[in-house]
Amino acid sequence: MRIVEKAQLMSASEIDRTLRRLAHQIVEKSGGTKHLALIGIRRRGVPLAQRIAQAMRGIDGVDVPVGTLDITLYRDDLSKVASHAVLQSSDIPFGVDGMDLVLVDDVLYTGRTIRAGMNGLFDLGRPQRVSLCVLIDRGHREMPIEAQFVGRTVQTSDTEIIEVRLREIDDEERVVLVDRQEP
Amino acid sequence: MTYRFRDLLALEPLNADELTFLLDQSGPFQAIQRNPLKKLATLRGKTVALAFFETSTRTRISFGTAASRLGADTMNLQAESSSVKKGESLLDTVQTLNAMKPDCLVMRHASSGAADFVARHLDIPVINAGDGTHEHPSQGLLDALTIRDRLGKIDNLNVTILGDLQHSRVARSNIHLLGKFGCRFTLCGPAMWVPRELEKIGAPGVSIRRVFRLDEALEDADVVLMLRVQTERMHEPSISSEDYVLGYQLNAERLRRAKPNALVLHPGPMNRGIEITPEVADGPQSCVLEQVTNGIAVRMALLFLLISGAQEEGRDPATTNASAGAEETHAPRNRRSTDKKDLSHASD
Numbered sequence: 067m068r069i070v071e072k073a074q075l076m077s078a079s080e081i082d083r084t085l086r087r088l089a090h091q092i093v094e095k096s097g098g099t100k101h102l103a104l105i106g107i108r109r110r111g112v113p114l115a116q117r118i119a120q121a122m123r124g125i126d127g128v129d130v131p132v133g134t135l136d137i138t139l140y141r142d143d144l145s146k147v148a149s150h151a152v153l154q155s156s157d158i159p160f161g162v163d164g165m166d167l168v169l170v171d172d173v174l175y176t177g178r179t180i181r182a183g184m185n186g187l188f189d190l191g192r193p194q195r196v197s198l199c200v201l202i203d204r205g206h207r208e209m210p211i212e213a214q215f216v217g218r219t220v221q222t223s224d225t226e227i228i229e230v231r232l233r234e235i236d237d238e239e240r241v242v243l244v245d246r247q248e249p
Numbered sequence: 250m251t252y253r254f255r256d257l258l259a260l261e262p263l264n265a266d267e268l269t270f271l272l273d274q275s276g277p278f279q280a281i282q283r284n285p286l287k288k289l290a291t292l293r294g295k296t297v298a299l300a301f302f303e304t305s306t307r308t309r310i311s312f313g314t315a316a317s318r319l320g321a322d323t324m325n326l327q328a329e330s331s332s333v334k335k336g337e338s339l340l341d342t343v344q345t346l347n348a349m350k351p352d353c354l355v356m357r358h359a360s361s362g363a364a365d366f367v368a369r370h371l372d373i374p375v376i377n378a379g380d381g382t383h384e385h386p387s388q389g390l391l392d393a394l395t396i397r398d399r400l401g402k403i404d405n406l407n408v409t410i411l412g413d414l415q416h417s418r419v420a421r422s423n424i425h426l427l428g429k430f431g432c433r434f435t436l437c438g439p440a441m442w443v444p445r446e447l448e449k450i451g452a453p454g455v456s457i458r459r460v461f462r463l464d465e466a467l468e469d470a471d472v473v474l475m476l477r478v479q480t481e482r483m484h485e486p487s488i489s490s491e492d493y494v495l496g497y498q499l500n501a502e503r504l505r506r507a508k509p510n511a512l513v514l515h516p517g518p519m520n521r522g523i524e525i526t527p528e529v530a531d532g533p534q535s536c537v538l539e540q541v542t543n544g545i546a547v548r549m550a551l552l553f554l555l556i557s558g559a560q561e562e563g564r565d566p567a568t569t570n571a572s573a574g575a576e577e578t579h580a581p582r583n584r585r586s587t588d589k590k591d592l593s594h595a596s597d
């Protein structure tokens with residue numbers, strides 16, 4: 067099987083602009099930042115959440131708390147869990163009771179990751195509201211889950227993969243559409 | 250980093266990277282102990298068989314709690330109330346248990362090597378919860394995790410182990426683990442409990458010395474690992490409780506010989522007033538209760554790792570059996586190094 071890059075969906079500056087827009091939308095829709103907190107889903111949701119929080123500092127001058135969530139233990143497919151991959155701790159250094167939480171992830175696909183993330187959050191308490199923010203929504207949902215804040219919606223086929231590459235984790239900063247092709 | 254075995258039978262065959270991996274995997278489960286809701290659904294529908302052929306309270310409760318916090322069910326076999334009393338062989342007993350289709354077997358037995366023997370005959374992961382005087386790997390891991398949390402490292406420490414070394418599987422697991430990180434060991438206790446052979450149980454290059462005066466053994470210690478004085482053994486050609494207290498009881502004054510923030514660990518149950526004074530047991534240097542809490546995290550990590558690992562291999566316990574041919578395609582058993590030379594001391 068060959069992996070072929072088909073298109074670039076976002077450049078570094080487009081990612082940056084999109085995250086700023088998402089920050090504005092979240093603040094506007096939440097009616098302020100008082101009870102707001104961002105929860106980045108490992109791995110690439112984490113730097114995205116931090117950057118959105120950074121952008122919010124410029125809007126409201128407030129530090130919005132950011133937590134990170136590892137969903138491995140909440141997945142519904144134990145047989146596909148890379149059991150020998152390193153588990154990470156979730157790090158949510160604030161109480162979630164009564165909070166207005168925004169889950170942040172890079173790509174929304176089947177919705178199973180978000181389902182797992184919500185299970186993880188509710189083990190920590192009872193948030194007032196949970197919404198979802200993703201950089202890319204690529205469709206193909208298998209759960210009744212939708213994102214309130216979407217960077218860009220992209221039509222994809224089953225064989226295609228969207229790779230969000232971020233400078234904190236990868237060597238570059240862009241979003242690409244790749245395809246798996248049988249030889 | 251990965252864990253390449255299907256079982257956890259001993260720490261001796263594991264190298265430093267693998268041991269670090271197991272400790273790291275326990276971290277997320279430590280965090281879960283602090284959640285208001287501590288129960289996961291990760292292993293929902295899985296069953297853990299707890300077979301304790303030797304009495305145990307805390308280890309059995311700890312493994313049972315670890316299983317239930319992962320969402321798994323448990324089946325319990327205790328020697329006192331079981332067919333073992335009616336003369337059934339060990340292998341028949343565990344094969345009967347296995348026929349009830351558990352996904353993992355946690356086993357304690359009075360004979361060294363019992364878990365290893367059973368693992369050869371079963372196709373499910375086996376965790377050794379203590380076998381005779383051989384090893385108690387999950388205790389070794391939880392002790393190391395506790396030390397790492399408090400001191401920030403487990404490398405190059407001076408570790409004094411105090412008590413009945415000869416009969417202690419806890420001491421052996423600790424030496425096999427901490428020895429891979431360059432720790433130096435001082436073994437201390439009445440002479441008949443600290444035989445000369447113990448100086449040789451570590452991997453080549455691990456420093457182990459015997460000292461019979463407690464004050465000298467505590468000198469410069471970073472960690473004091475207490476072992477239970479097995480009062481039931483005091484009747485043997487041995488030492489009276491009074492003499493033990495005089496010579497080997499860890500009290501606050503003696504502890505001052507160790508480094509200022511030296512840790513005191515005890516696997517429990519403690520005999521207060523015999524091997525340890527309440528002042529030390531309840532003092533700021535004592536890690537006794539953290540050990541108990543960390544024990545659940547370590548055991549959750551082991552159950553998660555081994556059960557999800559078995560699942561990943563695509564083995565269907567209903568249709569496979571542990572034939573020799575089938576075994577080669579799966580992860581190797583975590584045998585004692587005497588059985589498989591290629592697994593021993595890969596880090597040395």
